[in-house]
Amino acid sequence: MKVRPRINRWTISRRNLIFDSSIKSSLVQPHFVVKGENIDQEIKTMPGISRQSVDVLIKTISSDMDLGIKSHMLFAVIDSHDKDANATIASMDDMHLQEAVRKLKDEFGDEIVILTDVCLCTATNHGHCGIIDHNHRIDNDLTIEELCKIAISHAKAGADYVSASDMMDGRIKSIRNALEENGYTSTGIMSYSVKYASSFYGPFRDAADSSPDFGDRNSHQMDFRSGYEEAIMESLEDQKEGADILMIKPAIAYLDVVRKVKDRVHRPVAIYNVSGEYSMLMNSFNEDSRGNAIVEILNSFRRAGADIIVSYHSREVFAKNLLG
Numbered sequence: 458m459k460v461r462p463r464i465n466r467w468t469i470s471r472r473n474l475i476f477d478s479s480i481k482s483s484l485v486q487p488h489f490v491v492k493g494e495n496i497d498q499e500i501k502t503m504p505g506i507s508r509q510s511v512d513v514l515i516k517t518i519s520s521d522m523d524l525g526i527k528s529h530m531l532f533a534v535i536d537s538h539d540k541d542a543n544a545t546i547a548s549m550d551d552m553h554l555q556e557a558v559r560k561l562k563d564e565f566g567d568e569i570v571i572l573t574d575v576c577l578c579t580a581t582n583h584g585h586c587g588i589i590d591h592n593h594r595i596d597n598d599l600t601i602e603e604l605c606k607i608a609i610s611h612a613k614a615g616a617d618y619v620s621a622s623d624m625m626d627g628r629i630k631s632i633r634n635a636l637e638e639n640g641y642t643s644t645g646i647m648s649y650s651v652k653y654a655s656s657f658y659g660p661f662r663d664a665a666d667s668s669p670d671f672g673d674r675n676s677h678q679m680d681f682r683s684g685y686e687e688a689i690m691e692s693l694e695d696q697k698e699g700a701d702i703l704m705i706k707p708a709i710a711y712l713d714v715v716r717k718v719k720d721r722v723h724r725p726v727a728i729y730n731v732s733g734e735y736s737m738l739m740n741s742f743n744e745d746s747r748g749n750a751i752v753e754i755l756n757s758f759r760r761a762g763a764d765i766i767v768s769y770h771s772r773e774v775f776a777k778n779l780l781g
């Protein structure tokens with residue numbers, strides 16, 4: 458398998474995100490992108506986070522960049538009438554997510570790190586992360602073909618990292634090969650290597666409108682009763698297949714797993730401080746007391762071994778200078 462360690466060193470912003478020892482440098486702010494103009498819809502279950510059309514998103518990210526937040530993760534939210542069984546729209550070059558990436562790269566170049574979510578669930582009309590067969594099961598290998606198309610389309614738009622959040626077996630190897638074959642040798646892959654089927658994703662599914670309309674995600678996301686061995690195996694496998702960053706999700710209830718994985722892998726480890734964890738904190742603290750709680754949680758992520766922290770709290774950390 459082709460390994461390209463230079464991918465994580467490609468720009469100064471990537472190096473700062475991954476190798477700087479400060480917690481601030483390791484933060485990534487997630488965003489939800491919708492089609493249209495002048496749209497800024499607040500997500501009720503996630504105070505302070507909204508769905509934005511590309512024009513509004515550019516302004517939001519410009520202001521984030523001014524605050525010092527250089528790394529941004531983009532999720533597409535797709536109108537229900539644009540969805541189909543195979544998530545066709547997700548890999549179209551003129552889709553709003555790809556447009557956002559192109560515009561952000563035009564504006565900020567190497568100063569920004571853009572990570573794009575690669576999965577089928579926001580674009581399928583059944584809400585599942587893959588192609589469904591006649592037995593209502595996800596076909597692993599057909600799904601990988603679509604994931605590769607989406608990844609290539611994001612790479613073409615200029616994404617720094619394509620973030621495979623689907624949990625299909627063997628997809629990192631296929632995405633790496635597809636990037637190589639298409640000449641995208643500086644595009645990184647962030648793999649959601651250890652992603653548990655968790656109750657803490659609830660508010661995100663409101664935000665991204667990606668709840669499955671039948672069944673659940675237990676056949677591909679990991680069982681939280683599984684031991685460290687499975688988490689380590691998944692991570693080592695993705696590392697071997699060519700992942701540049703290994704993600705563990707969710708965060709707060711899985712810090713023991715983060716430490717175990719971190720001690721076994723050679724690639725940077727990311728952690729996703731998910732929507733349910735965010736909402737829990739936002740609903741339990743007032744604005745004055747919240748800052749200390751955020752700092753305490755972020756320190757626990759770093760202690761557990763996270764090199765990169767994806768968190769909806771990032772903007773508040775910078776805006777209020779919580780980490781000094």
Ligand SMILES: [Zn+2]
Pocket residue numbers: 576577578579585586622623
């Ligand atoms: Zn998905």
